[in-house]
Amino acid sequence: MPIGNTQPSVRLASAGRAGGPAVTSPAHRGGARPRGGLGAERYAPYILVAPAVLIIVLLRLYPLILGVNFSFTGDGDQNGEAVGFGNYQELFGDQLFRTALRNVGLLVLLLPVAVAIPGLLATFIYLRVPGHRFYRSVYFFPAVLSPVIVGAIFNLLLAFDGPLNAVLGSFGVGAVDWLGDPDIAMFMVVGVHIWATFGMALVVFLAGFATLDAALLDAARVDGASLRQVVWHVIVPSLARTIQFVFVTTMIGMLTSMFGLLFVMTSGGPEGSTYLPEYYIWIQQGQMNRPALASAASTILFVIMLVVGLLQIKLLDRSGKED
Amino acid sequence: MRRARLGWWLLAIPMSLLALATIYPLLFTANVALKTRREYILDRFSLTDSLNWANISTAWTSAGMGRYFVNSLVVVTLSVLLLLLLGSMAGFALSQLRFRGSSALFLGCLAGLFIPFQVVMVPLARIMADTALIDTYPGLILVYVAQFLPFTVFLMTSYYRGIPPEIVDAARIDGNTVYGVYRRIMLPLGTPALLSVGILNTLFCWNDVLMALVMMPSAENRTLMIGVTSLRGQYSDNIPTFASGVLIAAIPVLLVYLFLQRQIADGVAAGSTKG
Numbered sequence: 001m002p003i004g005n006t007q008p009s010v011r012l013a014s015a016g017r018a019g020g021p022a023v024t025s026p027a028h029r030g031g032a033r034p035r036g037g038l039g040a041e042r043y044a045p046y047i048l049v050a051p052a053v054l055i056i057v058l059l060r061l062y063p064l065i066l067g068v069n070f071s072f073t074g075d076g077d078q079n080g081e082a083v084g085f086g087n088y089q090e091l092f093g094d095q096l097f098r099t100a101l102r103n104v105g106l107l108v109l110l111l112p113v114a115v116a117i118p119g120l121l122a123t124f125i126y127l128r129v130p131g132h133r134f135y136r137s138v139y140f141f142p143a144v145l146s147p148v149i150v151g152a153i154f155n156l157l158l159a160f161d162g163p164l165n166a167v168l169g170s171f172g173v174g175a176v177d178w179l180g181d182p183d184i185a186m187f188m189v190v191g192v193h194i195w196a197t198f199g200m201a202l203v204v205f206l207a208g209f210a211t212l213d214a215a216l217l218d219a220a221r222v223d224g225a226s227l228r229q230v231v232w233h234v235i236v237p238s239l240a241r242t243i244q245f246v247f248v249t250t251m252i253g254m255l256t257s258m259f260g261l262l263f264v265m266t267s268g269g270p271e272g273s274t275y276l277p278e279y280y281i282w283i284q285q286g287q288m289n290r291p292a293l294a295s296a297a298s299t300i301l302f303v304i305m306l307v308v309g310l311l312q313i314k315l316l317d318r319s320g321k322e323d
Numbered sequence: 324m325r326r327a328r329l330g331w332w333l334l335a336i337p338m339s340l341l342a343l344a345t346i347y348p349l350l351f352t353a354n355v356a357l358k359t360r361r362e363y364i365l366d367r368f369s370l371t372d373s374l375n376w377a378n379i380s381t382a383w384t385s386a387g388m389g390r391y392f393v394n395s396l397v398v399v400t401l402s403v404l405l406l407l408l409l410g411s412m413a414g415f416a417l418s419q420l421r422f423r424g425s426s427a428l429f430l431g432c433l434a435g436l437f438i439p440f441q442v443v444m445v446p447l448a449r450i451m452a453d454t455a456l457i458d459t460y461p462g463l464i465l466v467y468v469a470q471f472l473p474f475t476v477f478l479m480t481s482y483y484r485g486i487p488p489e490i491v492d493a494a495r496i497d498g499n500t501v502y503g504v505y506r507r508i509m510l511p512l513g514t515p516a517l518l519s520v521g522i523l524n525t526l527f528c529w530n531d532v533l534m535a536l537v538m539m540p541s542a543e544n545r546t547l548m549i550g551v552t553s554l555r556g557q558y559s560d561n562i563p564t565f566a567s568g569v570l571i572a573a574i575p576v577l578l579v580y581l582f583l584q585r586q587i588a589d590g591v592a593a594g595s596t597k598g
Contacts, residue, residue: 045421145349
């Protein structure tokens with residue numbers, strides 16, 4: 001609410017500014033002011049912006065360039081020497097990195113599930129399913145927990161001698177090594193990630209619903225549309241932008257905020273089956289002392305994120321236009 | 324029609340099950356944290372009847388969670404205050420003042436939004452080591468500020484755009500300097516946005532693992548979340564103490580959520596609708 005309700009007046013600022021006097025042109029009135037304050041006043045906007053810009057440039061943009069540059073140099077004995085695409089070649093030859101990339105593919109496949117669950121739940125909550133307020137606040141709650149806390153909790157629940165297996169056992173189902181089986185572990189980690197983050201997407205969807213024209217829904221209802229028709233023909237097209245936003249942010253979340261879960265739940269194992277690029281970067285940098293190789297992996301991660309973002313925006317823009 | 328309504332009510336079953344799946348893991352952990360080790364081994368699910376607070380105090384002292392708690396508190400508080408100060412200054416200038424290069428500077432700040440920490444981690448660790456900031460409070464604070472500043476500037480700029488420029492003009496005519504306008508008008512007017520963005524930044528910094536792990540290598544400088552990661556090895560054979568440590572780290576966030584639920588959700592929503 002606090003930030004959201006400013007939206008209608010956003011236009012005002014720029015429109016009203018056109019003929020606006022004073023603030024932005026202190027120099028014009030400088031004659032009437034004591035000279036000492038003049039310079040400071042004129043540069044005031046820059047002085048106000050400078051710290052933020054400096055920090056962002058020095059600790060974000062500059063390191064990005066530095067890192068890309070660094071990825072073309074060698075590690076260890078070859079420290080600082082140019083090696084061309086050597087690091088990249090080594091990366092693609094590394095079984096662990098290939099697994100990490102394959103897992104990115106898995107994430108892309110699971111992405112629709114991770115978007116559909118919060119989307120559907122938000123639809124029910126928006127249409128005021130009985131108890132909608134309760135559901136809203138309960139569903140959102142895991143989203144505020146740290147990934148390591150979530151990971152630690154699920155370490156307890158999924159332990160071989162833990163509660164989940166105990167429940168299965170009481171139904172006569174044999175114990176499963178949830179985090180120790182290379183074929184299962186990655187699905188468990190992704191599942192827990194979805195469990196922990198669907199509330200975030202839910203809230204974003206609900207914010208999208210707030211912009212939906214209620215008259216459209218009423219019209220559809222009067223025409224006798226079923227729930228499924230309402231969702232498909234009214235809600236999905238109207239929320240195209242929100243859906244697009246959730247797709248992109250969910251994918252980025254999967255690529256950049258699963259470190260805590262991986263670190264606590266599996267440490268990349270069993271048999272390296274739960275590696276993701278971000279985990280690989282950390283291992284190469286922190287454990288293997290291969291910073292240049294890690295930089296190459298970082299650059300690839302950055303490229304993946306750019307491609308994913310642009311591709312999704314493009315695809316979804318097209319589907320939005322067809323409607 | 325009637326059938327549709329019945330189906331609507333039947334939705335309560337899956338939705339309640341999901342709600343249960345959402346809160347049960349934490350309730351389970353809280354219950355285990357208060358059990359004795361023997362109780363846990365005998366029965367994982369029964370309600371604790373001992374209310375065994377000893378686990379909590381063991382985790383707080385022997386596992387060092389108390390010390391990590393203080394580290395987190397200092398780093399997060401200072402990071403968030405700095406974020407709010409720098410973010411509101413830049414947001415005010417970028418939205419209400421006209422000056423050469425302002426849109427370029429705004430785009431420069433936004434560009435930071437698209438660069439995740441993992442991508443700049445290696446060079447950043449090197450920069451921090453070269454400037455002797457690694458393993459210090461100011462180092463981690465700077466990293467947090469750099470990480471969350473683009474988002475903060477973005478939201479503060481959007482918020483301040485909604486404030487009519489006439490207010491600034493009037494304050495100027497009354498003889499305020501630009502800084503005076505910032506301090507006397509913009510800072511107080513920005514309170515709702517500062518609150519939202521402050522809460523979100525607090526959660527982000529408090530919950531972070533990777534940046535703290537990379538920037539704070541020595542054991543005594545660990546933050547609370549890094550403390551949680553080290554609990555596992557330490558108490559793998561004493562699950563109730565392990566659960567207590569997890570609970571200690573989770574409780575502050577749960578309290579914040581309980582009281583500020585709306586503001587957190589609004590902050591997230593604002594971040595998305597402005598995109």
